[in-house]
Amino acid sequence: MINMGIIPAMTGNQLTKMLNSMTPEEKRFTKRKFRKVWRKFAKSDKKAAEIMGLGSLAPTEAQKRNRAAIISVEIVKRCKV
Numbered sequence: 001m002i003n004m005g006i007i008p009a010m011t012g013n014q015l016t017k018m019l020n021s022m023t024p025e026e027k028r029f030t031k032r033k034f035r036k037v038w039r040k041f042a043k044s045d046k047k048a049a050e051i052m053g054l055g056s057l058a059p060t061e062a063q064k065r066n067r068a069a070i071i072s073v074e075i076v077k078r079c080k081v
Contacts, residue, residue: 001075005033010072012065038067041074 001008007030009015019027042049048070049055053063 001072004037004075006030006037006071007034009068012068015068034067034071038071041071 007015007018009018019030022030038052039054042052042054051063052067052070053059056063059067
């Protein structure tokens with residue numbers, strides 16, 4: 001996750017702590033990288049796109065949580081290979 005430029009957090013509390021320890025520029029960079037990663041994945045998987053709310057102008061809290069969870073799981077799967 002670090003090599004990808006996103007925060008290696010598995011829970012919301014970890015994410016909050018890590019974001020709070022960053023400068024505004026670092027926060028902006030990591031948030032943009034995460035958006036790029038989840039959108040790229042969602043475009044490659046139609047089922048995930050629906051769950052993650054791809055194209056939604058006002059994503060729900062559940063969709064936001066799904067984005068983080070699905071991307072974390074996918075990265076862990078890729079590391080095991």
